[in-house]
Amino acid sequence: MNNVTLSPKPRGKEAIGSIVDRMQSLVADDLAQVEHLLATRAASPISVIPDLSGYIVSAGGKRLRPLITLISAYAVGKPNTATHALAAAVEFIHTATLLHDDVVDESDLRRGKPAAKAIWGNKASILVGDFLFARAFNLLVETNSLEILNRLATASTIIAEGEVRQLAAMQARDLPTEDYLAIIEAKTGALFEAAAETGAMSAGSDEHAHALATYGKNLGLAFQIVDDALDYGGTTSVIGKSVGDDFRECKITLPVIIAKRRGSDEDRLFWDRAMNPETQQDADLAHAVHLIRATGAAEATIQEAEAYAALAKGALRSLESSPYRSALEDLADFCVSRAY
């Protein structure tokens, strides 16, 4: 397993905040255009729609995916109005999937705030998700590129496939690591991949689109694996997203797969009982976190994320050096550093 040295090793929320801040400054003017599109294209005379979408679109989102699109465009060329429409569309697609995920996941919190469905209900969340998804395709028309549009439509089908596969996997007692990776590659990797790839395409660089697609996919994998580690508190402290959501949903993620594989027979019996909604008990989360630490599953999970971050950075090697390429490299490091 590849070890990425982070020097100096950034810590906690400030670290990820500062790299995102730097990325935002790097493309501030473009990002302002994207923010304008996000605000104006969610408009509707039906007030629930801008209320609900405004709540989630502005709910502390880091605009990670639009940033990837914009910086990918700069890394190989120059963003234009097509890039801005594309970046806004990517964020709308992401927002739509969040709204539908919250309904599917039965979680009441999103980014530490009440989920939209906890305020407006499941029905409005489903429908406003549909609305934003459709608006994303209106925006994509403005890229004037059927190829870009097709890429995002395909990414959207892959996301839905990944979510359905994850749903089906919840009924399984064991989930092979390859299946876990296939699920997160679909539900998270696909949109990161498309965001980076089409960002390059929108700047007129088909030549580097493939490299950026590889970057995006591996970045997405690293990001999601770290997210799944954070659901058990990461390696040291509780950061960001609330701990235990995946556990309560009996969602089998990499920390659990590794802890179960490394555990004793008794541990495996615990996991089988605890990861079953009918037999899970309230006290099980604390023991699950303990086992994930004690077996070294937390570190092993982060090492896996580091390997994908290294692959992401490696894919950028064919690009010329620039502040934009560096920003994309930093982003890969910092995605992983969230876990420490």
Added chain:
Amino acid sequence: MNNVTLSPKPRGKEAIGSIVDRMQSLVADDLAQVEHLLATRAASPISVIPDLSGYIVSAGGKRLRPLITLISAYAVGKPNTATHALAAAVEFIHTATLLHDDVVDESDLRRGKPAAKAIWGNKASILVGDFLFARAFNLLVETNSLEILNRLATASTIIAEGEVRQLAAMQARDLPTEDYLAIIEAKTGALFEAAAETGAMSAGSDEHAHALATYGKNLGLAFQIVDDALDYGGTTSVIGKSVGDDFRECKITLPVIIAKRRGSDEDRLFWDRAMNPETQQDADLAHAVHLIRATGAAEATIQEAEAYAALAKGALRSLESSPYRSALEDLADFCVSRAY
């Protein structure tokens, strides 16, 4: 209110069945292409997706919207592979909205069969709806027309807006007729309108696209008003869709609006109590059906639908006479005749 004479007046399910049969024969080869797309483009390695989408796509659907697209194309030119992709996309968008509607409406039956969500659950229904919606946009890319794609994306936003507006209206005690019409124009009219308009566009006739848009919109209004009348048994007997779904959902539709307006003070108190989920009683449906008949609200509702059917037919006047124009005219008549 305009009175359309139906002579001989067709009756019941056979009638709508036979016109749809005739329409299907008229474009049999094209429809076979569309059916092939519907079957192959819902494919996915995740078996729940083809299982669920196959269940609903083949669940006794009349393919009304693809037929409108194909016959609109023939009425002004000639369908081609773009028209086929478009017609399949329209059906996928429709199917996606059905899947999400079933979750939103809490109904357990769809076209007289168990709703998909009653078999596969709400979560899978939401996600497979998302999948089909995304696949629709993949298909629309094959039309090679950003304009057609934009039209369908916009129609999809309007449908979602209509659904959200309907949701908000359920909390209102009274719904002005104009608001009811705006809701059904959005949730049903928009897709009929886009299906007819883009059908013409795909056949290269921008000249007649506007006329067909007007046709589609008014046909959709007639169709939905009749659907809403049928939810109270139409004017004579119980046909098609199960009676009382809208009532149990406290969805305020035209028969209720008219019956309430024409009713006594006592009737209005009944409607206020019965159309409230907290005070509705099981026996209320029979009384609601009685009031809708006794006040003549059923006939008045159908007359409204007849007026829209007449507007739909009127919009076709600028088109040359052809078996295809006649089929579109017949469809308008027969949409209304479902209610008798």
